[in-house]
Amino acid sequence: MNELNKDAIRDLLYRMADDQLILGHRNSEWTGLGPILEEDIAFSSMAQDKLGQSLALYTLLHDLGDKDPDTLAFNREEKDFKCCHLVEYPIGGYEFSLMRHFLFDSSEALRFGMLAGSSFSPLAKIARKFRGELRYHTMHADTWIRQLGGANEESRAKIQSSLEFCFPLALGIFEPSDYEKTLAEQGVFPGESELQKEWLAHIEPLLAGSGLSMPDVSSCKPSYGGRKGRHTEHLKPLLDEMTEVYKIDPSAEW
Amino acid sequence: MVRESLSVDDVWKALEDVKDPEIPKLSLVDMGIVTSVSIGEDESVRVVITPTFAGCPALKMMADDIKDRLGKLTKGNVEVEVNYDVQWSTDMLTEKGRQMLKESHFALPGQVNGFVSAESLIKVECPxxxxxxxxxxxxxxxxxxxxxxxxxxxKQAFEQFKPV
Structure with a gap:
């Protein structure tokens, strides 16, 4: 078998790890602020899962020869981050955070499902594990989207407008990389466009069943750039805050 | 007195003394998170554990507890590796582990077989x-x-050890 392309794998791992780290951090901002206790716990718990998953992904990068996970998470420049724009936004109102959670986690669950069969076996192993964890995230998101979509006119209008705001950002999850062909040919990952197709087919009936209308994909401009290190104005302040303590003394033993 | 050499069974038995930090009635063996035990030269011991959840904050504590316990069993080096070679599922709880969860008033997880259905989370039996x-x-x-x-x-709230 041909040697797998390490640069292609590294690019894929950074995208995923950075998404998990940043969204995990955003989700944790609901701790203590959730609208009801169960939701406070839910977002905190999902934050914990995402940080744990990012750690496992950074560990794979470390095994491939990159720096240690803490350095990768806390000591890189903004331009080196490969997260998509969707995860960068502040938590906003609850309807925004819920919609982001629904759109992102449904794609992530499908991504891990695809990666469970990856030819890069260390990634396949953790994908098989994380897909199970993601089941709880998607069940949570699906339930709330259905409830708020069907509750009353005010909740439906709010959740529909979040959907319209989030949709171009969510399409940015699937920004193609320079390695799409290589990853697919080597059986590492079928590719972002394949994933986007599966994702659209998956969310459309869920949204329709919740009384929501999916924006038209063809007339929607995806928010690209994040995967190439070009970020929204929201990422830098988040990184500054996230790394404030670490940067006082990066060599400190915890 | 001549001591017989350390066996894999001795190690497994000792690991039953190492408890889950979050549910101390259960040992790590009952939890099903110990996936491999091997003995090398000079009675060095290598134990592999698999995380229940990626974000489990107790992993380091469990690894330290294993080293402490096995340190009493062998003078050799004790190595604990955490990896995902075997992916943990609640299907890996032992029968004894399930019994102890029940005694601790947890509702039990049903069989997962790789996929958690929404049905497995509703109408669970009150412990x-x-x-x-x-x-x-x-x-x-x-x-x-x-x-x-x-x-x-x-009219009572209860916890379920949730199926994964």
């Missing part, structure tokens, strides 16, 4: 009165392994 007239309150509980339910029969 206090045995009724199935129960509701899922939240799939997320005080730790990542637990979901919160409410029993409409005995």
């Amino acid at each position: 206090f009165c045995g009724s199935r007239d129960t509701r899922l309150q939240s799939p997320f509980g005080p730790t990542q392994c637990r979901a919160i339910h409410y029993c409409d029969n005995c």
